[in-house]
Amino acid sequence: MFYMLYLYKNAFSYAQLGFASAMAVLLFLAGMILSGLVYWLSKRFVNYDVTGE
DSSP, rough: OOHHHHHHIIISSSHHHHHHHHHHHHHHHHHHHHHHHHHHHHHOOOOOSSSOO
């Protein structure tokens, strides 16, 4: 089962809102870490030199 479907079923089908909230917080943190990693890597691999040389 996919993570989001498992989260949804815990929240609305099984009424385990606390567990689903903890899963949502972990999903948010994972997204923030991945977006920070992409932002950091883009500084190293993207060149914004606009001098035209």
